[in-house]
């Protein structure tokens with residue numbers, strides 16, 4: 001038998017149980033058929049074989065991002081990004097919106113995301129007059145980075161039937177100025193109602209899915225665990241996009257909705273959409289609830305008040321009993337379960353629920369997870385180990401948000417997005433970027449897992465730094481384990497799926513502070529080279 005593709009002269013980091021590094025790999029159809037030496041691989045070369053000389057560069061198993069939001073990331077790319085590097089003023093945002101409106105058919109939404117009034121020199125929101133000046137024919141919405149506040153133009157207000165006499169919704173504000181005129185600013189519930197009206201159409205979401213998949217493939221990501229968008233529609237859209245080949249990466253779809261997660265999860269459990277249903281391209285993941293807030297808000301639920309505010313210890317969405325009602329039931333029915341839990345208080349509540357569920361209905365190999373596992377204090381780590389849980393920390397968070405963590409949580413940063421402690425306790429943890437919350441590039445995540453420094457250069461829990469090989473494992477084999485897929489992917493071994501990536505250089509020879517500068521030169525999924533950088537020579 002001859003191979004379809006051969007990689008040789010490489011630094012092949014297999015991520016097998018022995019941490020082997022070899023020279024060559026052979027691929028036949030969608031499987032790895034040989035792993036070993038240059039001499040050994042030559043038997044696989046036939047007249048039709050594509051032979052790729054790696055010239056000492058690294059070959060890795062494709063990266064697995066175990067927590068990101070595919071459709072949210074993609075949808076953001078359709079609109080104007082207020083987080084783009086050149087955006088330093090309201091004027092710059094208006095300019096980008098004007099361009100976007102020009103290329104958008106009349107009547108369709110023009111959207112901007114990630115706005116932060118503190119990040120523009122005017123230190124204010126755009127006004128309704130400024131937005132009306134851009135277009136009276138397109139509804140326009142600018143959403144604040146927290147997703148709880150937005151500002152819209154008159155056309156958007158008209159579409160939502162909002163005028164000066166419209167009462168504020170419960171838990172929300174339709175802002176008016178001193179003379180009672182609408183400012184276009186919508187707060188909390190008023191913003192949520194508008195965001196429903198401004199939600200994306202099916203064709204927009206399919207476009208978004210393709211953009212996300214293409215970007216992730218270029219970063220070397222071959223599988224993602226999708227942490228959800230808004231309800232069941234996104235589940236259907238993901239599958240449609242895979243069918244259309246708009247999405248080429250493999251998706252493990254977490255059962256979750258950003259709004260009312262308990263209602264959605266409850267519905268799915270009753271419908272019997274159980275973890276593991278699907279195939280190698282799309283598989284149903286764990287049932288997930290939100291338990292607390294955001295690490296940067298800061299709104300995470302902590303046992304002790306914030307270092308920056310002794311009156312504040314965050315918010316909890318549910319009581320322990322409420323979490324147990326939904327996830328205990330899911331556990332009993334054979335689901336993998338998980339929660340978004342950032343603060344130590346939220347983690348503790350979830351651990352109590354898992355403990356109770358396992359005691360009442362013992363189950364082998366449940367692989368229950370904890371998304372983020374933000375502040376994992378030593379007593380919680382012991383319980384995570386004893387319960388056999390898989391934490392999914394976010395290596396890039398300390399890089400982007402580390403400085404605010406030091407301010408808000410003090411010494412607790414030493415247990416935030418732990419990695420060293422998990423490995424030392426023999427806990428399998430996998431890594432997620434939480435994109436679009438942070439940068440999705442796994443090589444940046446690996447860089448931060450090794451260096452544990454913030455963007456400004458401050459050490460953030462340096463005691464949690466891990467070796468390069470350990471960091472690679474977080475983004476490969478451990479991710480496969482977290483979705484019950486370690487038998488078919490996550491390492492370069494004979495019989496596994498040919499999901500492989502080529503780096504621009506040898507990562508083992510790279511200095512730790514240069515890891516983030518390494519590029520992905522080629523990505524193969526299911527034996528197909530889906531991405532090749534220009535400089536990638538395919539001889």
Ligand SMILES: [Zn+2]
Nearest residue numbers: 067069227434
């Ligand atoms: Zn998330």
